[in-house]
Amino acid sequence: MTVVAGVLEELEAVARPPACERAVSDLVILAMILSVPNVSDACFGIAVSPANLVVAVVRSFDVNLLNPMYQARSLKAAVEFFWIGGQKLQKDQESDDENFPGFPNMDLVNWGHNILWSLNQHEHLKKPLVVWDIISALSDFKKSEPNYVEQMLLKWLILNLGFEWGPSLGIILQQVYGCLSNLTSRQLHLINLISRHVVLSEAKLTNTNGESDKEEPKLWVKLLEMSEKELRERLNCCSFLATINGCNGNWQAVGLAQMRQWVANNDCKDYVKLLASEVQKIEKRCVAEEECSYCSASVVFQDTEEVAYCQADKCRKDGVTQKHKLERCAVSMTVCPLTPSWFCVSCNRWVSNLAPENLFTLLRSAFGTA
Numbered sequence: 001m002t003v004v005a006g007v008l009e010e011l012e013a014v015a016r017p018p019a020c021e022r023a024v025s026d027l028v029i030l031a032m033i034l035s036v037p038n039v040s041d042a043c044f045g046i047a048v049s050p051a052n053l054v055v056a057v058v059r060s061f062d063v064n065l066l067n068p069m070y071q072a073r074s075l076k077a078a079v080e081f082f083w084i085g086g087q088k089l090q091k092d093q094e095s096d097d098e099n100f101p102g103f104p105n106m107d108l109v110n111w112g113h114n115i116l117w118s119l120n121q122h123e124h125l126k127k128p129l130v131v132w133d134i135i136s137a138l139s140d141f142k143k144s145e146p147n148y149v150e151q152m153l154l155k156w157l158i159l160n161l162g163f164e165w166g167p168s169l170g171i172i173l174q175q176v177y178g179c180l181s182n183l184t185s186r187q188l189h190l191i192n193l194i195s196r197h198v199v200l201s202e203a204k205l206t207n208t209n210g211e212s213d214k215e216e217p218k219l220w221v222k223l224l225e226m227s228e229k230e231l232r233e234r235l236n237c238c239s240f241l242a243t244i245n246g247c248n249g250n251w252q253a254v255g256l257a258q259m260r261q262w263v264a265n266n267d268c269k270d271y272v273k274l275l276a277s278e279v280q281k282i283e284k285r286c287v288a289e290e291e292c293s294y295c296s297a298s299v300v301f302q303d304t305e306e307v308a309y310c311q312a313d314k315c316r317k318d319g320v321t322q323k324h325k326l327e328r329c330a331v332s333m334t335v336c337p338l339t340p341s342w343f344c345v346s347c348n349r350w351v352s353n354l355a356p357e358n359l360f361t362l363l364r365s366a367f368g369t370a
Helices: 001-017 019-034 034-044 106-121 132-144 146-161 167-176 185-199 218-245 256-265 270-282 357-363
Strands: 045-046 054-060 077-083 305-309 323-325 342-344 350-351
Touching: 054 146, 106 132, 106 146, 106 270, 132 146, 132 185, 146 167, 146 185, 185 218, 185 357, 218 256, 218 270, 256 270
Parallel strands: none
Antiparallel strands: 045 054, 054 077, 305 323, 342 350
């Protein structure tokens, strides 16, 4: 009992803030208690973030605390953000050690449960794919607890794929690589977002395919590459099927020749190759050659689907051939026109043609098996 009491005293001492901090905290609490009747007058509104991890409060300033000459004229209201993801929301949660082994901190366990719950809520197709609060929370945790973030993401993948917890990151991700076709399109989009903005956020990616110019976690880079390749195959299949069935609705497939060329250049699944061959029988006149937006020179589809170079024969004074670098649409893989185009700040790609809506609602094994 003496040993236990000593440990408890040490933990209490560590958790107890310094005297100055306690004094400030007591004053803040006292001020809050005294101002409770006026809270509703000072608060203009309150809102919860999409993942229920942050509360935003819009409140006015206490004019008695502002400088009447400078601050009072410009400061009218403020928005404060309060993280609430560490709250325990469910009483029947699973064992903490079973979910997050090695992290006895109850706040981290609650954060893990709440983030996993929020990620799973995006399976509802009517829920907008807005995950800025999840990205912000994971990014902050990554600075102090990188293993915790990695373990949380692996837990999410394992739960959705039905795997068991593996002894190492490599073994778990090797299983995930072969089962990406069993994930929904929304889950693949979440993998891409989290991989780029959390796991690989500090890596300087040399291109949009995820290749790094430094020694980065190669396993996560490979996961990003394979996830984006899976989405590309699904996008091509949506375009191929819309052309074969002749039921495009308000959406029309663009870039069929480029898509067929991409399938021919990459190791795609058998059903993707089959659909590409069927489209070739219907659209025999489609060619992958395009024209430059600047000089009207021909543009040939090459190995990369991100950029293109025209085949201009004009020469500079130094004798070097001048070729224009052109951006390709991330959806159709055709050369983007000068206007209009949209730039995605998430993946650093350009888009001039919108993707079909059914791409974002595809469930597991929508077209076939690998």
